[in-house]
Structures are given as structure tokens and as C-alpha cells.
Amino acid sequence: DPTINQPDRVPPVINIVSAPADPTSNPIASVEFTVTDASPTTAKCKVDEGEFATCASPFTSAALSDGAHRIMLKATDRWGYVSEEIELNFTVDTVRPVITLNGAESLALELGDTYIELGARVTDNFDQTLLAMIGGESVDTSIVGTYLVTYDAVDSHNNPAIQKTR
Numbered sequence: 190d191p192t193i194n195q196p197d198r199v200p201p202v203i204n205i206v207s208a209p210a211d212p213t214s215n216p217i218a219s220v221e222f223t224v225t226d227a228s229p230t231t232a233k234c235k236v237d238e239g240e241f242a243t244c245a246s247p248f249t250s251a252a253l254s255d256g257a258h259r260i261m262l263k264a265t266d267r268w269g270y271v272s273e274e275i276e277l278n279f280t281v282d283t284v285r286p287v288i289t290l291n292g293a294e295s296l297a298l299e300l301g302d303t304y305i306e307l308g309a310r311v312t313d314n315f316d317q318t319l320l321a322m323i324g325g326e327s328v329d330t331s332i333v334g335t336y337l338v339t340y341d342a343v344d345s346h347n348n349p350a351i352q353k354t355r
Contacts (some may be wrong), residue, residue: 192221195295196270197226197227197229197268199246199263199270200228200266200270200273201225201271202205202224202272203224203226203264203272203273203275204223205220205221205222205277206223206246207219207220207221208260208277208279210330211280212282213280213281213282213346214281214283214348215281216252216254217252217343218250219247219249219261220246220247220248220277221247221248221259221296222236222262222341223246224264225297226266227266228268229269229272230245230265231264231301232262232264233262234260234262234304235260235261236251236258236259236260237251237258237259242307244262248262249353253281254281255282255283255284255325256280257279257280257313258280258281259276259277259278259279259338260270260276260279261274261276262275275322280315280346282314282344284304284315285349286316286319286344287311287313287350287351288311288342288346289307289310289353290307290309290340290353290355291309291310292307293306293344294355295355301330302309302330304330306323307355308321309340309353311342313348314345315345319344320342322342323338323339323340323341324339325337325339326338328345337354337355338355339352339354340353
């Protein structure tokens, strides 16, 4: 007896299990997803302005340049019904912030002088208002010695600056 299958007329549904953080310092994006449908499906993915190509979960991109990116997913069932397209937008930033000390890199003080913290500036390709975190030793000008003051910064994409010292 031949079997005649009736199309379910319901498009597949894509569920995102995990996606790239936004922002991210990882240039390789990975998306884990599931497709729900009553019949077999084919998933397709594309990155940025590329073409849709058959993919499977987890989908992993090639290394991406710094900047804004988009991954799109869709699925088609055996009857030709197409899911809603899922669009995931995120920014890749692999560039470290840069710390520049205000004033001289080292200071020579006399016993009993007043130590004035000169601070540091931080520049970053995405974050415009980063501040240096000042750490290390407290400078006590009533005690002769050498003191190490550290300057650190981390941008919103978790890229650490190279520590500066004075």
C-alpha cells in the first residue's frame, strides 16, 4: 500500500540555545540552536552580507574582524515551509585600551615632600570614558624608599590594557 503524507503546513521554529556575547572579544562566533518541526528540516546560516549556506548546530564562524557583525539563521522543512529568520547582532572588539601616564614615568621626592598623584589617561577604540584604576603601594614620603604605583584598565569588551607603572 502506498503511503501519502499530508504536509503539516506549519513552518519550523528555531530556538537559540547560546549566542555570541555582545560585545565580545572573541573573533570567532558560535551559535548553538535547535529546530522544532514535525518533519525533517534543513538549517541555513549566514554571516554579515554572505550567502545563506546549510549549517548545523553549533554553527561556528570564521575569524571576524573588529566591528559590528550579524549572524542570521533560518530553517526549511520537507514541505518547503520556512521559519522566521533569526538575526543575532554583536560587536567584536579585540583591541586593548592604551594607558598613558600623566607626567613623568618616575618621580623623585625628598623626605617629607607631598606626593601628588598625577594619574593616567586611557584611550580605547570603542569606550570613550575609561578611567585608569590606580593600585600598587601607597606612597609615604615620611619613609625613605622606592614605591611602585600601578595603572590598569579593562574595556567593556573585557580587553585588558597593558599595565603601566610609576
